[in-house]
Amino acid sequence: MNLNMFKHFFNKRFLLMGVFPKFFSQEEILVELEEMESLVNTYGGQVFALAVQKGERPSQATYLRSGKIQQANDSILKERIDIVVCKDYLKPGQMFTLEKIFNISNPDIQVWDKAFLILHIFDLHATSAAAKLQIKIASLKHMGPRLYGMGYILSDQGGGIGIKGIGETNTEIMRRHWRNEIYSLKNKIKDLEKKRQIMIDRRQKLGLKTVSIIGYTNSGKSTLFNQLSGKKNTVDDKLFVTLDSTSAKLFFTNSRENAILTDTIGFIRNLPPFLIDTFKSTLMESVHSDIILLLIDAADPDIYNKIQTVEKVAYELNLARDKMIYVFNKTDKSDNSKKDELCEKYKFYTPVFISALTGKGISELKRIIEEKLVKQTVRE
Ligand code: GDP
Numbered sequence: 001m002n003l004n005m006f007k008h009f010f011n012k013r014f015l016l017m018g019v020f021p022k023f024f025s026q027e028e029i030l031v032e033l034e035e036m037e038s039l040v041n042t043y044g045g046q047v048f049a050l051a052v053q054k055g056e057r058p059s060q061a062t063y064l065r066s067g068k069i070q071q072a073n074d075s076i077l078k079e080r081i082d083i084v085v086c087k088d089y090l091k092p093g094q095m096f097t098l099e100k101i102f103n104i105s106n107p108d109i110q111v112w113d114k115a116f117l118i119l120h121i122f123d124l125h126a127t128s129a130a131a132k133l134q135i136k137i138a139s140l141k142h143m144g145p146r147l148y149g150m151g152y153i154l155s156d157q158g159g160g161i162g163i164k165g166i167g168e169t170n171t172e173i174m175r176r177h178w179r180n181e182i183y184s185l186k187n188k189i190k191d192l193e194k195k196r197q198i199m200i201d202r203r204q205k206l207g208l209k210t211v212s213i214i215g216y217t218n219s220g221k222s223t224l225f226n227q228l229s230g231k232k233n234t235v236d237d238k239l240f241v242t243l244d245s246t247s248a249k250l251f252f253t254n255s256r257e258n259a260i261l262t263d264t265i266g267f268i269r270n271l272p273p274f275l276i277d278t279f280k281s282t283l284m285e286s287v288h289s290d291i292i293l294l295l296i297d298a299a300d301p302d303i304y305n306k307i308q309t310v311e312k313v314a315y316e317l318n319l320a321r322d323k324m325i326y327v328f329n330k331t332d333k334s335d336n337s338k339k340d341e342l343c344e345k346y347k348f349y350t351p352v353f354i355s356a357l358t359g360k361g362i363s364e365l366k367r368i369i370e371e372k373l374v375k376q377t378v379r380e
């Protein structure tokens with residue numbers, strides 16, 4: 001079975017479209033657009049054009065209203081856009097219609113919605129086969145008819161059921177096929193989860209410690225990962241096959257202890273509820289970690305809200321509180337006026353203040369991780 005359901009596109013040029021209700025302030029619109037842009041960047045793309053409409057309700061047929069459609073088409077041509085992504089969730093019909101319309105400017109144009117973008121990001125970051133399967137299930141469930149309509153899945157099964165003329169019978173065949181596929185994927189996941197547990201047990205027996213970095217998108221996780229691990233060493237030992245290239249060995253100075261460090265996908269605000277389970281499975285590795293570094297952007301004016309969001313996800317993931325260290329990043333550009341307050345409020349989580357960019361506080365962080373690991377070993 002082919003687990004890679006998505007063809008990934010890198011360095012692609014995106015147009016971001018959004019229709020906002022009247023009561024949205026300029027500020028709120030900007031926040032939402034920036035959030036979407038950071039998702040596009042997380043995926044490895046870049047936003048080159050916008051199509052934003054205010055004071056309207058989305059059109060049933062084309063999401064954007066007529067004036068903007070023409071303008072979007074012009075931008076697609078001018079900016080050589082590959083993918084149009086909508087900040088909302090689209091209906092399959094809206095996607096088809098839009099793709100047809102935008103075809104004039106780029107015959108290969110793709111129209112995605114927020115969920116489809118997030119699923120692509122998940123797929124890209126999924127480290128285990130189980131996570132890949134969860135993503136596939138989510139895609140089948142929620143994009144199923146759309147994917148079939150686009151001739152994605154069945155095309156590799158032959159049979160010629162694809163983009164053209166989906167009749168009543170074919171639709172029924174597809175539905176049945178789709179349901180069967182979800183069922184068999186679920187069974188496969190159960191098997192994989194058993195195997196994963198065996199792997200985790202084995203690592204534990206060998207005394208291999210794991211540290212993972214979690215946090216909001218853009219908080220600096222990857223920067224910290226590189227800073228802590230020095231060179232970006234990929235681990236090629238057979239035991240680590242479930243970890244992908246975002247894992248590296250972490251060495252300490254004072255003890256012979258070492259650990260596996262894992263970078264994770266960022267938390268996403270307003271994650272659509274139907275994607276939460278999928279999201280959890282891409283973060284499963286961190287659930288089993290010995291230490292969880294919760295990274296927070298200290299320069300963020302909205303810091304308390306962000307921490308709350310992250311804490312909520314951590315709670316839903318059942319992450320153990322006593323494994324967590326709160327790491328406040330970007331202290332090079334924050335005014336640090338909240339430092340004392342943050343220290344007091346989160347003292348349970350051994351707060352550390354760092355700059356992943358300049359390296360400030362990194363050796364202190366390493367020392368704290370090491371201490372915590374040694375303590376855990378003693379307790380065991
Ligand atoms: P991730 O999405 O959490 O993996 O975040 P990245 O590591 O990709 O970083 C997001 C952005 O924040 C990048 O532009 C980094 O250069 C920047 N960044 C990360 N750490 C720091 C820091 O300590 N100080 C400053 N000023 N910028 C940082």
Ligand code: MG
Nearest residue numbers: 221222264266
């Ligand atoms: Mg990252």
